[in-house]
Amino acid sequence: MQLYWSQVKGAKGYQIKASYEQSIANTPENWDDATMLVLDTIVWGEE
Amino acid sequence: MLLEDLIFSKTYRFAIRALSERGEEHNSQWFGTGNLHQWTDMVYYDMLDKYKVPSIxxxxxxxxxxxxxxxxxxxxxxxxxxxxxxxxxxxxxxxxxxxxxxxxxxxxxxxxxxxxxxxxxxxxxxxxxxxxxxxxxxxxxxxxxxxxxxxxxxxxxxxxxxxxxxxxxxxxxxxxxxxxxxxxxxxxxxxxxxxxxTKGDPGEPIVIDPVPQDTMMYTESDALKSISLPIPATSIQPKLEEFMKSNEYAENKVFYLRGGEAYFLRAGLEVYKGFKLATLPEDLAEGKGRAKVFLYYPQVLDISGGTSPSPAFFMLSRNPIGSENPMITIDIDKIVLEDLDFTIAYARNIGDGSKVVTNSYFMNMYSKGMGSTVEEISLKNCSFQGIVGGFYRVQANYGVRIKNFIIDNVDFYNGGYYSTSGRRYNWFHANPEANVNINIWENFVMKNCTIYDNPLGYMFNHNKQQSIEWPASLHYNITLENNTFINLNTCNAGNSMIFNTRWIPGGSTFTIKRNLFVLTRNDNDTERDMVQAGCDIRTINGSGTVTLDFEDNYSTNDNLTSGQIWSNTASAFDYTQKNTFGSLAKNYDVTWGDAGAEGLTVKVADISAKDLMVQPNPPHKFDPANVSHWDHQCDGIDGTVTNVDKEIRSDYQPGMVDLHFKNFNNVLVEKQVGAPKWRNQ
Known part of the structure; x- marks a missing residue:
């Protein structure tokens, strides 16, 4: 898949984090940020 | 950013934050994870399922x-x-x-x-x-x-x-x-x-003795919270979750609850192993009565968040874990529930306000849940109160096959009324258009049951009405025998349909016998609609054959339309023009039961509901301009108080129903129509 985003004024770059989860379950316990890993860090001018 | 070689069928979640020139503490927050309260701040994408593979x-x-x-x-x-x-x-x-x-x-x-x-x-x-x-x-x-x-x-x-x-x-x-x-x-x-x-030995039954608690702990947004329970009860969730997870326990383990005691589940228990949950037979023999099983769902007990929660007692199958392929089909043996009274405490309907309605189920699924093949779901001698959203719902994309679905002597009341038109989901909601192998009606038997004034939607329904390329081996076999349906859904005629399955697989069988349909209200309750629809069945796929074994179905003689019970006469089982059982013989090969095509007609007994039963009418007067929680509520349906609201709601409004017959000299007794227990003298 292709991800797109746009730059906001003043930011030096972006971090994207991602995970694949078993599902989007309907209980708050399943929403565990710790399972998400930083996928990429983009700093403008440093690609 | 292009992401390649992702895993088929998986859900990927994403979050993003902006980085600041001024150091890490000035970076933005992460956006995209959501927390159930801001659904729009959530980014996830589902990968498509894999193409067809050789089944080696x-x-x-x-x-x-x-x-x-x-x-x-x-x-x-x-x-x-x-x-x-x-x-x-x-x-x-x-x-x-x-x-x-x-x-x-x-x-x-x-x-x-x-x-x-x-x-x-x-x-x-x-x-x-x-x-x-x-x-x-x-x-x-x-x-x-x-x-x-x-x-x-x-x-x-x-x-x-x-x-x-x-x-x-x-x-x-x-x-x-x-x-x-x-x-x-x-x-x-x-x-x-x-x-x-692999097989295992289920061993001796486990008796869960009562250790009632008056509060329960739960987590929300990573915080541990405590909430008071309206009626102290014993949690059975940890024991059953341990059973599901542990390979120390074989399938078909029996769990007994003590008669007359209160137990509870906290949230949808994922069921991926067969088991039996029942009241201890010795306690029943001693007259202690059935165990009560409450659903104490935190967001229903406390509605200060103002959300519309979707609790279920049980969730069939489970979500895939980690790299597990969601297309794996879980084999489940028998799920047996016997001699239990299930209640969703504080279940709210449209009369409590649209923002707090409880979208509750007996059994639901996760939207990404794995498929399953279930040998049997059996509900016997149970009651359900507070089921507002739907009773049983398939919502997965993978095959759900229930080989035997048996419901025997179960009462359903004080539920439904999700909206003023009386429907959110349905009694038995299938999803065959998502996967042609889904069949929850392979052998569906509902007998000796009572549904009283529980506006929930269609009895049998597909998620979408479209033609389906069923495998030739798949058939429906649906039996409804000796059930009593009173004011099934008087909110809306269309939503009260028994069969809303426009397409059915060839070779299916419908056995509908000795059911009693009743519409009744108090004489001053004139705004309450008296409506009941029958069926919408149009096309038989595949072989184009069907067996229709209908006989001795009756109604009482009040609140009829053109001399018969179906208020929408074109939906009557025996309507011969189009879109009903009665019209199928025009285009398809119908095998009739002993009563032939005439068996489709619901006959009218020469007695009114009020003369037949002790007190069959909804006790509260319905006012469409002032919709109330109590519009479809009663104390109980057998002359005893069973509505939990009486103990927990300060605004409780009493009103008793008693469906026992008081007249025994009629055709319904003679032909043994409806749920047997109301006919016992």
């Missing part, structure tokens, strides 16, 4: 505590008894290699067989030779018919194993791109959905 593992057999046999069929044209369609062969040929075997037959290239413990029991033993990369499938193992038999031994009992074959050359090709083993298998794997549960 064609059959499982001789399952013992520690072993089973697998029959592998690498034939090009078939897998066991299943012959691939031309479209399937074309699709599979695009992705998988075909060889010519020693007998000169075309076969799929299947090189290795892998056995893995399922994610529900990751520690289950697998002898090394079966673990990835798996055992080599030698040419000499396959006969000239393309079939090989492999015995798998040395496994743990009570454990679930997933298994697949794969094509090594596809794997090797992907490995050149330096993909992970999982990513390579993602392309090379053939079977996607095969699982086996």
């Amino acid at each position: 593992i064609a059959q499982k057999a001789n399952i013992t505590k520690n072993s089973f046999d697998l029959y592998l069929d690498r034939s090009y044209a078939k897998s066991g008894n299943y012959e691939y369609t031309a479209d399937e062969l074309e699709e599979m040929s695009e992705y998988f290699h075909v060889l010519t075997d020693a007998s000169g037959n075309k076969v799929w290239k299947a090189d290795r067989l892998v056995i893995e413990p399922a994610s529900s029991n990751p520690d289950a033993k697998v002898p090394t030779q079966y673990q990835y990369p798996g055992i080599k499938l030698e040419e000499s193992m396959f006969g000239s018919d393309g079939v090989a038999m492999v015995s798998i031994e040395g496994l743990d009992s009570n454990s679930v194993y997933n298994m697949y074959t794969y094509d090594e050359s596809i794997f090797a090709e992907k490995a050149k791109k330096k993909l992970s083993v999982q990513q390579c298998l993602n392309y090379a794997q053939q079977n996607l959905d095969v699982t086996v549960r």
